[in-house]
Amino acid sequence: MEKYLDLLETLALFDGINRNDIPVILNRLKSTASSYEKGEYIRLEGDAADFIGIVLEGEIHVLQDDYYGNRNINFSFHAGDMFAEAFACAEAAELPVDILATSRAYILFLDRSMLFGECSKTCAFHSILIRNLLKIVARKNMLLNQKLSYSSHKTTGEKIMAYLSDQAKLHLSSEFIIPFNRQELADYLGVERSAMSAEISRLQKQGRLITRRSYFKLLSPTLSP
Numbered sequence: 001m002e003k004y005l006d007l008l009e010t011l012a013l014f015d016g017i018n019r020n021d022i023p024v025i026l027n028r029l030k031s032t033a034s035s036y037e038k039g040e041y042i043r044l045e046g047d048a049a050d051f052i053g054i055v056l057e058g059e060i061h062v063l064q065d066d067y068y069g070n071r072n073i074n075f076s077f078h079a080g081d082m083f084a085e086a087f088a089c090a091e092a093a094e095l096p097v098d099i100l101a102t103s104r105a106y107i108l109f110l111d112r113s114m115l116f117g118e119c120s121k122t123c124a125f126h127s128i129l130i131r132n133l134l135k136i137v138a139r140k141n142m143l144l145n146q147k148l149s150y151s152s153h154k155t156t157g158e159k160i161m162a163y164l165s166d167q168a169k170l171h172l173s174s175e176f177i178i179p180f181n182r183q184e185l186a187d188y189l190g191v192e193r194s195a196m197s198a199e200i201s202r203l204q205k206q207g208r209l210i211t212r213r214s215y216f217k218l219l220s221p222t223l224s225p
Contacts, residue, residue, distance in 0.1 A: 030111045036101040043099040049087035051109045058105030063098040073188040076179045088112040157199045175217045
């Protein structure tokens with residue numbers, strides 16, 4: 001785990017904790033790490049929600065299917081991102097989602113029972129970790145509300161432009177790379193891929209944007225189409 005200390009010490013979970021103490025904490029939390037190939041499921045719906053995951057390498061998607069089998073991407077996570085912490089905090093028995101590696105990934109798992117149980121070492125680390133964790137969950141809730149806001153738009157074009165506008169703000173630039181391919185973007189926005197592709201083509205013809213695969217450049221103010 002030594003090679004990942006530079007990454008781990010930047011994480012919000014370890015804010016206020018000395019770099020040299022991180023390996024000690026991981027040991028006390030009985031952490032484990034596993035590698036996954038692209039397309040391999042890390043966890044499936046119904047698996048025990050007894051962990052908190054940290055992406056050390058690669059990219060993963062949190063997926064959820066509705067009753068009719070339509071797939072939605074709830075979140076996309078990259079190196080340095082944490083996932084499943086909300087289920088751990090809620091003491092959920094089972095995962096309501098699938099977690100898929102969309103590239104070769106290396107994942108660190110923290111044992112939920114060790115994190116929320118009493119520390120036999122009576123250390124200050126636990127209180128710091130719990131405080132940091134609550135902040136992270138609150139921020140993730142804000143991101144989820146942002147995703148839900150896209151669903152409030154009536155048309156596919158409005159959903160696309162609302163998402164791209166937020167990405168431009170996030171990157172502080174009119175040019176950016178989104179973390180999805182076209183099918184994944186359609187799943188994330190909850191729209192049909194064919195309808196989304198047609199709408200993107202229309203927006204390009206209108207001079208609203210330029211795009212190539214996951215690259216986008218906004219050419220005009222993101223007013224509703």
